[in-house]
Amino acid sequence: MKPVTLKQIAEQLNISVTTVSKALKDYSDVSPKTKALVKELAKTLNYKPNTFAVNLRTKESKTIGLIIPVIVHHFFSNVIRGIISQAEKKGYLVIILQSNESYELEKKQIDLLMSQRVDGILISLANGTANFSHLNEVIAQDKPLVMFDKIAKIVKCSKIIIDDRKAAYMATQHLIDTGCKRIAHFRGALLPQNSIDRFLGYKKALLDNNMPYDPSLVYICECGDMSFEEGKKNAQQLLNDHNDVDGIFINTDLVAIGAMTEFNKQGVKVPEDISIVGFSNWFMSSVISPTLTTVDQPGYEMGRAAFKQLYREMKQLKKNKPVVYKEIVLETALVKRESTKELVK
Amino acid sequence: MKPVTLKQIAEQLNISVTTVSKALKDYSDVSPKTKALVKELAKTLNYKPNTFAVNLRTKESKTIGLIIPVIVHHFFSNVIRGIISQAEKKGYLVIILQSNESYELEKKQIDLLMSQRVDGILISLANGTANFSHLNEVIAQDKPLVMFDKIAKIVKCSKIIIDDRKAAYMATQHLIDTGCKRIAHFRGALLPQNSIDRFLGYKKALLDNNMPYDPSLVYICECGDMSFEEGKKNAQQLLNDHNDVDGIFINTDLVAIGAMTEFNKQGVKVPEDISIVGFSNWFMSSVISPTLTTVDQPGYEMGRAAFKQLYREMKQLKKNKPVVYKEIVLETALVKRESTKELVK
DNA sequence: CTGAAAGCGCTTACAG
DNA sequence: CTGAAAGCGCTTACAG
Known part of the structure; x- marks a missing residue:
């Protein structure tokens, strides 16, 4: 069963692909009657736009990349949760890669994400990363990049951190x-x-x-x-x-x-x-x-904040407006428990 | 700085786009000389094929989707690790979604992944899932689907489980x-x-x-x-x-x-x-x-096995060969510790 | 060994 | 309000 295309809808209704496309996107220059017809048929045929074609045209993938040192760490899995939930709200999907604290892997993964043409990249650096040219290259290619938690001060981009x-x-x-x-x-x-x-x-x-x-x-x-x-x-x-x-x-x-x-x-x-x-x-x-x-x-919060900032930058880029890098510092709190003694008066 | 295209390489070398494309893919019907020239220029220009175009042509995204109930659970983060590492080996990227144990969300996410036209889907069901039509639809559309850990017996697809x-x-x-x-x-x-x-x-x-x-x-x-x-x-x-x-x-x-x-x-x-x-x-x-x-x-192993099976099915599908569903049962072991007493002789 | 041409499925500027 | 046409950047069957 092959996916339905605009062309098929157009042929069935005896109208042009252009009109079908515009009708589905609620362009104002399509008659309400045509719109209704198109939408109805699209629904019965279970039409789903071909993302590949849309991506090629719009030069966007609505997908971002996330590189994280270790997934199983409680803090990082919370960050992931925060990122994914926020991304989903804005219609973005998240590709996750694990650098395993290795600079070499991290570099390869940045390459991979750039090849994949994700719309933006979120990264928390590997312990082994001392050279940042792979990151500067991302920035040089105007791809929004936001670092969180494990950052490099020297790289010019937005950062979400704690003090x-x-x-x-x-x-x-x-x-x-x-x-x-x-x-x-x-x-x-x-x-x-x-x-x-x-x-x-x-x-x-x-x-x-x-x-x-x-x-x-x-x-x-x-x-x-x-x-x-x-x-x-x-x-x-x-x-x-x-x-x-x-x-x-x-x-x-x-x-x-x-x-x-x-x-x-x-x-x-x-x-x-x-x-x-x-x-x-x-x-x-x-x-x-x-x-x-x-x-x-606050891992979950950090993830949310990181995506939000990335989203802002992706939006600015799309509008060809200048991007302002931000450094957002989240609050921390000391949680007193049993492994330390009572305060000395 | 716009990404380099095949056309630009072709123009600079005064040859056709066709030849450039074939040269880069080492087709046998391109002269070694031309190949060398093309590859060299591609390298200096840092040419990266436009995935969007490649996807559109090949109808593949080299991306799979993963739906998991809760990321922060130790078992599941290990599964994720296993999946990602295996996928990376085979050149696949993984989009991760969290269903939060909600059937409604899970359903939406399946839709999302289908719209995104991922090459395959891995899923561990939400606790709330009692209706499986969203999964059967995936299968009906010939999209490889592998369930792991939290499966539904009634759905006809491959499953990776323990006993x-x-x-x-x-x-x-x-x-x-x-x-x-x-x-x-x-x-x-x-x-x-x-x-x-x-x-x-x-x-x-x-x-x-x-x-x-x-x-x-x-x-x-x-x-x-x-x-x-x-x-x-x-x-x-x-x-x-x-x-x-x-x-x-x-x-x-x-x-x-x-x-x-x-x-x-x-x-x-x-x-x-x-x-x-x-x-x-x-x-x-x-x-x-x-x-x-x-x-x-064995979470990590389960993740690896799940991707491997999915990969097999994606490969079969590509070759238009029949897919054989497998049920793979991984071994478990009792780990005796302090919360239980010594054996009674 | 090389290349012109068609086409993947969309979007959008433009003409009518 | 509708549609023909160009084009996004590739791949590949086909001709020469």
Whole structure:
């Protein structure tokens, strides 16, 4: 059963393809009578415009691309939800690719999306990405591009982020306020901006509270992805290296949970011996024990905001109007739970 | 900067568009010299074929659609990963939609994907789906369709599943083997096949062990989605209704975790007072305490298998060869953890 | 080995 | 109010 075309409708009604096309799109220069006839037949024949042809004519695909480091992470799946739901509202479909934190893959996927001629691209960078020419090329070709969460400051485009530095500061301050005297930090990989900013927030909080900053207390994620195993490994290492640490600010909940699991195994009590603050507020952080104090990061909202901005830019582009890049900073909140102690009065 | 077309290459080289097209596709009837010239220029100009035009000609989009009930669920995000990675290998892109367990949405999304003329569709049904005409229509239009996990037996198409009945039987048998005498079941919604099959597996295990089947011990999920809250609510209800239940087989890990949280709050000890087996082996089940005994369901593998089958069918269709529907059953395994007791010798 | 021509199914500027 | 025509950028059967 072949799909119905405009031509078939036109032939059956003995009118031109032009008129059929215009009737279906409610052009004002078609008689109401013709419109009614056309629409009725289109409906009975279950006519669906051929998107391929429409795309070719309009040079639009009503499809956007999304590149995300890891889909299964709670934060990112929430971002995806936000993007898809907003896109659907505006009649856009979303092609999703996973970069697996690899720069090479990310680059290939950008190429793929450009070949596919998506109308715009949303991206959260891989940890491995240090070169941004693939992104600048997208921009150079006038393809709207919006980065979120894991961004590169140097790339000129819109960005949806949180204030990582401030959030990390809050988190560290909370450890200090609850009596921690020697606070370690499990940071992410070296490159990502958010990992840098969270580190800087941690450092600033220490200094503002007249606590010494000790580089040996900062553990870098070498493997590139922020995993449960990474948390266990770092926790083990920390216990070997130091016996006076009483608080840790950890870059991601999943890593924090890995660390807590290890501490639990080793008989180190959380928060009595060591307090822990995570980052991102994954669902599971609220159900493990002790429940994890963390920074809530609005994934769903971030996804929505990212699509909205992309949509704005796609619309401007279509009208040949100038695009104004925006940097939208979403609010975060510290969620206090059992992995940190009560406030010291 | 407008994209380069075949015409531009042809003009610059003073040859025909036909020859350029054939040269780029390595047709045997183009001289090696011409080929070399064309390819070189194409490369320097960064020529990318216009997918819209290619699609229109070839009637293929090299894109498939995926409809999934909930993205953030660990099992489903793993399925997505499996699908995307396999699709990428074969040069296919994946458009993802979330049905939110709603039949109405699912139907709309099928329509959307058909309008978009994707080459094939992968779907896991919404809990609310009891009418399958939207799916039969897809099949009637010769569009390859593969269902996975949440399937409808009555729809004639390929299916990738696990043996839910067997897995549930295993899970229940484990509760029996570890000494449970009165076993409840939190089943999913009424409609989904897997929720029915898991219930039947539970029931069969009881009967095979000469244990009475008591309908009042089966709690149905009314709200439609299998959530954490659902687990808490059912657990509460169970404590009200019965004081002799010592084991529960729960349809989904997330619900099981909700139940455990509630039990913990009420001072009911797991597994001492009540043993629990979940289903799906979500990551978080291995990090909560007690860790959750559950049935491991191979999400990533299921995604891969689903795409592979779809790919086979798309290839057959292209060659105008008959499509053979397959029902592929993947293996599951019981993962024994702390929420159930040791085997009774 | 090369190329003119038709056509995929639409949209839209233009003529009447 | 209606329609002929051009064109979006490809692919491919066919002629030479």
